[in-house]
Amino acid sequence: MEKSPRVLGRPRHDEKAKPTQEVVLLTATNLFIKKGYKNVSMDDVARACNVTKATIYYYYPTKGDLYTSSLVGMMERIRFHIEQILNLPNPFKERLEQLVEVHLSATVDIDMKNFMREATMNLSESQLKKVHASETAMYETIERSMQLEMDRGTIRQGNAQFFAHTFMVLMSVGYFKDGEGISLFQTSREAAKEITDFFWRSIEN
């Protein structure tokens, strides 16, 4: 039996079907983002995944672990995204603007403060530690860029960590909707422009 480059015969299940564990994690992440930790039950996740609760427990021993994995995964993806954009060769201001726009375009309000709050409230020490690590890593990615640009003299001297945080919260202004569901901006394009401009005024040299 030589090894053929493609398995012979029809694969048992859908070749393209993502492994269950991944499906669960992605589905859960979306639910958590949309509704928050306490408003998502393991039953909800199971239903949304078309598997049983027990299956979820097979992969994630507690709801807290699932949440932890969701947050960590999400933050890692965001961090990766941020890194990619910030490593582009464009001028710094342009990169920031792009960052904001990409972020705001991602349908839902990804509010770090929120996630961290729910984490603090509901996770165990060890779970929380993992989440915090990811959070820190995420912020540090921005910080490094800020520091770099400071060193380059593109932006004024200042506390890079503080800058990273202000940048992140300013982004969240783009998500605001009033009682009638009306945003402060017409498009995320415009939002990105305004927000970056606002931020830039504070950090430019």
Next chain:
Amino acid sequence: MEKSPRVLGRPRHDEKAKPTQEVVLLTATNLFIKKGYKNVSMDDVARACNVTKATIYYYYPTKGDLYTSSLVGMMERIRFHIEQILNLPNPFKERLEQLVEVHLSATVDIDMKNFMREATMNLSESQLKKVHASETAMYETIERSMQLEMDRGTIRQGNAQFFAHTFMVLMSVGYFKDGEGISLFQTSREAAKEITDFFWRSIEN
């Protein structure tokens, strides 16, 4: 775990005691701020007030109503506070700084975005409407000041509503704590200074 031997019926009126309804509201507000809507049970509130759950339901027909009243009350107090400070005769920047400092000193992280999210997720249409009204009123108080200072030429022209929102989210940076519980600033005095400075750079003329 001692059970207080409370009796049925209307208790003899204690002159100096605060009316129960108020006690309930205040206690609930604190709990909600500290732990969030879903992490506070009516039992928790009752216990913290040293009354029975039924007593709470006597004043607030549902948990959602209690939350609504808490939020509305809180926002109204904040709005009043903001108004008072912004109406002082000091230079605008000073008033803003004062505002930030007072806010940050208020024990806990009062994060509007958080409250609004929990509200959206858990309240009924009509309850949500009330909350939104208070929120709007709060922001408008700041907006009016911003607009006034624009007209006076103290700050640059711009979208006053946007400014109000950026101001509020920037404040929340003062609350940030990392995994070790370490804040970005040593004191709220310093936080206020840095945050206001940052904000001011963006809006000064």
Next chain:
Amino acid sequence: MEKSPRVLGRPRHDEKAKPTQEVVLLTATNLFIKKGYKNVSMDDVARACNVTKATIYYYYPTKGDLYTSSLVGMMERIRFHIEQILNLPNPFKERLEQLVEVHLSATVDIDMKNFMREATMNLSESQLKKVHASETAMYETIERSMQLEMDRGTIRQGNAQFFAHTFMVLMSVGYFKDGEGISLFQTSREAAKEITDFFWRSIEN
């Protein structure tokens, strides 16, 4: 101070206003008829009467007592009604028909079996006894008429009590509505005719 036949001055409240106790009883009766014992709370009654719960308890020491009074009152009124109609000089069949029609016209389904069941399930011994007494009195009124007409030879010999009961349950057929809310008869006039005719075939001589 001679006693004047009419009190001088304006009576304190609305002269015509029914005494509270009566209002409570009538209101409660209607609610109980419409929704049944367990589906009517003392709060419901209070609200419907525009008084407080405590007021109701002032007149009726328990919900069971209120229900008892309601049932007894209702049955007494029905008994009185029945007696009046059965004492008319018309032919017996006509009187029966009239009875059915009047009963069916009274808006709601007054189903004795139902009331008695709820009574059995929810009242105390002594309360139940009162209700049973009224029920018996009610049936006996019909029985007496039946017996009289048997003696007169208008209807065939038989168990008068049995006849009274069959008569009552046959009436309830007039109330039947199917899933679409459609009755077996177009009008209560027609219902009365059909039901009486059916009954009469069984008891005529």
Next chain:
Amino acid sequence: MEKSPRVLGRPRHDEKAKPTQEVVLLTATNLFIKKGYKNVSMDDVARACNVTKATIYYYYPTKGDLYTSSLVGMMERIRFHIEQILNLPNPFKERLEQLVEVHLSATVDIDMKNFMREATMNLSESQLKKVHASETAMYETIERSMQLEMDRGTIRQGNAQFFAHTFMVLMSVGYFKDGEGISLFQTSREAAKEITDFFWRSIEN
């Protein structure tokens, strides 16, 4: 009051034991018949089944659903029973009598009007629809027989649906008990005879 030391998780499968879902339904049905919807709590059902409330909710998502299933099941069984008896080759009157007797012998007072009332009062639209469907099916089974016998000339022409309903309510007379718990008849045998005789006089040709 001994708490059975039941364990978490799936119990080892007992071959001969009836499936839990069925046990729950049967137990609930009995309770509902005996005490009515509102007088049976989910706790009662759970206790009677020796399972936990959660188990019941595992099979029946709401109390209303459990009631619906109970009623539907019951009516279906009755309908089946009725059909069997009415399809026997005996003369129609005999079959009716047998029907009454069998029915009256079935321990408890199964009063359709009662169940339907509680259903109307407590079930959701969709639940109620199911119940109504079963009810209609049940009555239609009797109707068909009535119609058949009309066509055969065994009984007089008339509204078969009306006949079906009068038949059912007349049966309920057999259940009547006065304040002392005394029935109108000595035996269900006798009750069946009297009731059928009464009914027959009205419908015979």
Next chain:
DNA sequence: TATGAATGAGGATTCATTCAT
């Protein structure tokens, strides 16, 4: 790998009733 069946601990809400005023 995955599931079906079950649990225990809450959690929101209702309700009859009480009692000082």
Next chain:
DNA sequence: GATGAATGAATCCTCATTCAT
């Protein structure tokens, strides 16, 4: 007479978790 304020016991339902298969 009537009420406002409070209670305790239920009641319906949810949910994270467990475990034999």
